[in-house]
Amino acid sequence: MADTLRRLSHSGTCTLLQDKLDDWYKDYHINSCDQNLNVCCELLELNSKIQGQLFTILNVTAREGGQYAGVETLKSRFLPWLGTCFSNSFCADNSFGLLQESLERDKRMRDLSSSHEKELHKLEAQLASTRVELNSVRQDLLEAQMELDETKTKSATTLLATEDEILQLRADLRAAHDKLELRKLDSEEDYQRQIRLLKDEISILSAEKSILHGRLSRSRSPSPIRPSSRSASPFARSESPTAAQLTNSSRHSRLISRFNDIYANDRLDAQNLLRRYIEDLEMVQRIIFIATMESFHAAKMAFRQFKLRVRKSLSPSHMGPESLEDAVIDYIVRNLDLYDVQSSVNEVISAMNVNPKISFPAEVDFILISGFIREVCRVAFAMQTLENPLDIAFAVDGELFSETKYRRTYDSELTAPLVFYHVWPTLMENDSVVVKGEAVTKRGALWSPRRSRSRSSSPLRSRSVSPGRTLASRSRSPSPRRSGTPRKLNDSQLLDLSMLST
Structure with missing residues (x-):
């Protein structure tokens, strides 16, 4: 008996029965009818x-007590319990009550199960809609993150570009201040030099005036002085120099210095300005060289016209000791x-707009380098007032390179005999070189393809060719005479021809 009781106590069947009974009580309203019946059968x-184990223990215990041991206990407790549990009426009543209770519980379970399923479907639908909204919010968040990253990148790039522009503008401002100070010093030195020259001229003229007054008082006669006798006198041309002759050497050196300054500073400023719109360095250097050539040509044409007007204005009233030509030059100076x-x-x-060798973006204009062109025109105009005018040498691509006229650029081929293109013109005085130019030499310069680039029309450009430009181009690059009737020249072209002849 002791072994059977020990096995029953150690097997934990009662504990398992109690646990299953508790679980069934908790899940009774959730389980279906079949599930509840299965659990009840299992219990x-x-x-x-x-x-069965307890009956075995009861039998073994009764047997251990002897033949009549435990009889009173069995009679008083066990037999009455067996009579009440196994009577037919009691079992039938209990079965009917249990069946009715089971049906009611099944009905409540079905109702609860249907309501639970409805709530479950509703929760699933809400969960699906919430998931869709969550996905859309995630997509919007990703797009916002991408836009934020792109904005950060653009902002960083713009900030770097702005800092570079600010540094460049500060450097340009410092260079402009330095250049202005140098120009101020040069202008002060020139003013002082001109003041000294004018004082010397005034003293010379006052002395000449006193001499002429003395001679006039001695040679005064009742007969009027004729112009022919005045022109035939030995004092028709005085040996005293004019202002232009007195300042010729100083103006000569100052203009050469200004020409070198344009090459060293203004040209580089214009080159840096053009490089913002044109990446090709060769095209930028061609544009600056052609602008310099055209500026000298336009300044010479303007000087001839200005000289004709001054000569026409001074010729009726000219009576001085110097010649009319000296008076005209002195007035221009x-x-x-x-x-x-x-x-x-x-x-x-206008001339650069129709030049086939250079090109420029359509959204901007050559007026971008008008400051550089203006300085070159002023220097070229002043060079024409010298006793021996300074001019730039004729240059053409593919010409034979001359060591006396040009120096090579750092990227040139030192053994190439021909000029590929010019960077800066040569300054000449009659036939002698005053300032060397700069050129790029490469092998096969004559066989390189021509850079004839067509530009799209822009509202900022004027594409018409002026008659002066046409005549100037004919005078610089003569073409063979064509057969046929000669073209009739208009008034402006006749005026240009007359200026060229003078």
């Missing part, structure tokens, strides 16, 4: 096993500010 099976440099700048820009 009955466990209970029958426990009862004293009134260089009367030169209409803006018209020359416009002519240069």
Whole structure:
């Protein structure tokens, strides 16, 4: 008996029965009818096993007590319990009550199950809609993150570009201040030099005036002085120099220095300005060289026209001891500010717009380098007032390279005999070189393809060719005479021809 009781206590069947009974009580309203019946049958099976083991223990215990041991206990407790549990009426009543209770519980379970399923479907639908909204919110968040990253990148790039522009503008401002200070120093030195020269001229003229007054008082006669006798006198041309002759050497050195300054500073400023719109360095250097050539040509044409007007104005009233030509040059030197440099700048820009060797973006104009063109025109105009005018040498692509006229650029081929293109013109005085130019030499310069680039029309450009430009191009590059009737020249072309002849 002790072994059977020990096995029953150690097997934990009662504990398992109690646990299953508790679980069934918790899940009774959730389970279906079949599930509840299965659980009840399972509990009955466990209970029958426990009862079988208890009956075995009861039998063994009664046997251990002897023949008449435990009889009173069995009679008083066990037999009445067996009579009440196994009576037919009691079992039938209990079965009917249990069946009715089971039906009611099944009905409540079905109702609860249907309501639970409805709530479950509703929750599933809400969960699906919530998931869709969550996905859309995630997509919007990703797009916002991408836009934020792109904005950060653009902002960083813009900030770097702005800092570079600010540094470049500060450097340009410092260079402009330095250049202005140098120009101020040069202008002060020139003013002082001119003041000294004018004082010397005044002293010379006052001495000459006193001499002429003395001679006039001695040679005064009742007969009027004729112009022929005045021109035949030995004092028709005085040996005293004019202002232009007195300042010729100083103006000569100052203009050469200004020409070198344009090459060293203004040219590089214009080159840096053009590189913002044109990436090709060769095209930028070609544009600057052609602008310089056209500026000299326009300035020379303007000087001839200005000289004709001054000669026409001074010829009726000229009576001085110096010649009319000296008086005209002296007047031009004293009134260089009367030169209409803006018209020359416009002519240069018009000529560059039709030049087939250079190109420029359609959204901007050659007026971008008008400051550089204006400075070159002023220097070229002033060079024509010298006793021996300074001019630039004729240059053409593919010409034979001359060591006396040009120096090679750093990227040139040192053994190439021909000029590929020019960077800066040569300054000449008669036939002698005053300042060397700069050129790029490469092998096969004559066989390289021509850079004839067509530009799209822009509302900022003028594509018409002026008669002065046409005549100037004919005078610089003569073409063989064509057969047929000669073209009739208009008034402006006749005027240009007359200026060229003078």
